[in-house]
Amino acid sequence: MSIAQKQGRFGVFGGQYVPETVMNALLELEREYQKCVKDNKFYDEYMMYLREYTGRPSPLYYAKRLTEKLGGAKIYLKREDLNHTGAHKINNVLGQVILARRMGKKRIIAETGAGQHGVATATVCAMFGLECEVYMGKEDVERQRLNVFRMKLLGAKVKVVEAGTGTLKDATSEAIRTWVARVEDTFYVIGSVVGPHPYPSMVRDFQKIIGQEAKAQILEQEGRLPEYLIACVGGGSNAMGLFYPFYEDKTVRMIGVEAAGKGIDTPLHAASINGGTVGVLHGMMTYLLQNEEGQIDPVYSISAGLDYPGIGPEHAYYHQSGRAEYVAVTDDEAIAGFQTLAEIEGIIPALESAHAIAYAMKFAPQTAKEEIIIVNLSGRGDKDVETVAKVLGGEENGK
């Protein structure tokens, strides 16, 4: 099953819009990656670390009380929050770093938004004894202090990016620039299904374990496929990881949940498909939040991990072809999802994942009790407790 068509395209989306200086590195990466895909040794090593180091398979948990509260389809949660480092990000990092080691690269760089990808990269580099630099926007450094400290504890250098809006977009640009400068000894571990080809396909392949497990687990627990998959999308790696193994199962509806921030009709959101147009950023053609002249708009979400003005090109293709649908929920709805899951299931979700929960809460009441929804709980919410406390504290003080 290969959706990528010519030159890493998904329909018209994707491609390699990068300076000539990195083209050879991308071609080398693609060659080496293609070798790994065919190499059982690579796959065995990757699976061994997923199992022994991150604790996979992650459970598929039937959220009974949430299901009963909403009164519709049975809701299962894919517990990526239980992975080592607390999110799905480590699946992809392990794959890319094992690849980097094979290619003889000694220095690893990464970008991060919420800090989950940065922490996962710092973690895996610590385990393998590799030099690690993480690029992070100034604003994100401030709102994700805990993760900054974790990365430093793990021995990574955190490079604060002050350019532009000081968020994930700028961190990504700076990581690409750094890669361009030292392409010969440096491996750039991209954290989502974004960037120039082959990254979107490669990251998807390293995340598809989520959907493969979920499919086997639901078949075992329910004896059939679900009707719905729901996952949050910023760049879209956790969603793509869940969706991709179900691509050919046409009875399964896939729903990606974007961040509507303060509302899709305000400038303060990060919903690239619901509010954007087609353009080119970070080496890929996809839906972007941008003005008429192609300048990228500032984006906003309470969740630092969804605060990105684009979306992975394969999602853009799923949207255009109608295979998946993309909706958006606001900050307020996400916070309500965050609280609800904590209160009735004893799970504190990441604010990113809370967007998926929030949409499930809106959507489930419209579904039949016999139906099944799988929600990807992409990460845990410890890192967001401070942010949520501020919002809720403000409300309690009548602000």
Added chain:
Amino acid sequence: MWKRLLKYWGEKKMENRIDKKFQALQAAKRQALIPFVVAGDPNPEATKDIVLAMVDGGADIIELGIPYADPLADGTIIQAAAQRSLAAGTCIQTVLELAAAIRQDTEIPLILLVYFNSIFKYGQARFIKNIVAAGVDGIIVPDLPLEERTELAALAKHYGINMIPLAAPTSGERIARIVNEAQGFVYCVSSMGVTGMRQTFHNKLQDFMDEVKEATALPRAIGFGISGPESIKKLKHLAEGFIVGSAIVKQMESSKRVEEMREKVYDFVLSLRKALDQA
């Protein structure tokens, strides 16, 4: 070094100002000086004066940057220039008007440095037609490698705009395809990384320049990292042209008044010219 160019010019209609300029330089046994400035930095009114100062200082070709907020190939100096320009309200229409105004005063070849998303959102055909009308002669699109350039390159060729390709020391076997059907000159990236001033260049620069020479009869211009007359002296045996960007923007950064910027840019371009023309 010029003999091999005759082959290229012999086959081509002499229309584009860039080609004419290189032919004239060849006759005079001189090399091309190609200074760069971000259009609209610090404001759209200043750019024409700055460009004319470059012409007076001895520039052969002018490279004008269309400001872009997320320029992947640019270092901090040009990023900051783009931010200033955008803050002053520069848009594509502004740059077109600027180019047309410059064209009224001088026949110097004009090249636009423009990121692909600016062209894509504007419309590729509309963009090329409108820059032709404004008197522009060439474009450099730093994030459009040969794999992605087909459509824009065909449009550019059709309308007589030279699409200048970039080649890097790591391009290796790609060089032959990069220069294939290219026009104007080949932009040879002197060092890995983004634009900005440097003390050292890629350790295989000489080999790289030789590879480009073997692959094409087009003139070669070196860019990225040239910080002043000293770098020009160091590199001048390697190419037919030299592109200087960040170092000029830096000259402007230290001035507050446009008149002062104009003088500094004039003096600086003149110093580059002298370095280039010295035997």
